[in-house]
Amino acid sequence: AQSVTQLDSQVPVFEEAPVELRCNYSSSVSVYLFWYVQYPNQGLQLLLKYLSGSTLVESINGFEAEFNKSQTSFHLRKPSVHISDTAEYFCAVSLQGAQKLVFGQGTRLTINP
Amino acid sequence: EAGVAQSPRYKIIEKRQSVAFWCNPISGHATLYWYQQILGQGPKLLIQFQNNGVVDDSQLPKDRFSAERLKGVDSTLKIQPAKLEDSAVYLCASSPLRGAGETQYFGPGTRLLVL
Numbered sequence: 001a002q003s004v005t006q007l008d009s010q011v012p013v014f015e016e017a018p019v020e021l022r023c024n025y026s027s028s029v030s031v032y033l034f035w036y037v038q039y040p041n042q043g044l045q046l047l048l049k050y051l052s053g054s055t056l057v058e059s060i061n062g063f064e065a066e067f068n069k070s071q072t073s074f075h076l077r078k079p080s081v082h083i084s085d086t087a088e089y090f091c092a093v094s095l096q097g098a099q100k101l102v103f104g105q106g107t108r109l110t111i112n113p
Numbered sequence: 114e115a116g117v118a119q120s121p122r123y124k125i126i127e128k129r130q131s132v133a134f135w136c137n138p139i140s141g142h143a144t145l146y147w148y149q150q151i152l153g154q155g156p157k158l159l160i161q162f163q164n165n166g167v168v169d170d171s172q173l174p175k176d177r178f179s180a181e182r183l184k185g186v187d188s189t190l191k192i193q194p195a196k197l198e199d200s201a202v203y204l205c206a207s208s209p210l211r212g213a214g215e216t217q218y219f220g221p222g223t224r225l226l227v228l
Contacts, residue, residue, distance in 0.1 A: 103155030
């Protein structure tokens, strides 16, 4: 069975600083990888996903994640964060050929002015 | 396009009582999911429907939880009787096609507190 580990439960950073949210997964077969974001008082929404092709995927609001098969990682990065990025971020994995998502425990990103 | 709707948004009950949650997915979405999110944890899939058939209910505690999607559209999740450890946010999600890698669209959730 697959599993997802988000190594940091909370990440505080200053505004305009870079940030990396770490995600490692465990699976014996090929997977698809996702980052979902939950802004305060809102539902989960997709930030970005890796299905195939280029291992670097980007979101429309400046986040990017890189699939690293050898390290079984899918870390999320942003070079300069804004107050509006304050949210909880969830890494998730699904088996290729299945729709079921397995989520990590989440990382709460707080941005200090 | 309207999003996934859930009701109620909040529910407080006493242990051993029953409770039901309702979900209306995005129009045309064939797949519907119910997740349980306990405080401090990521969402955990309880059940997945494809139209009105069950695809995966391996993590549904069937002695107390039940779910149905009678006409392949909206769905209800029921807990009877509730236990203290059922306190959580119950999330409903839907996706348009039966294919791996499809984006799941989540509703706002129902926050349940069992006293």
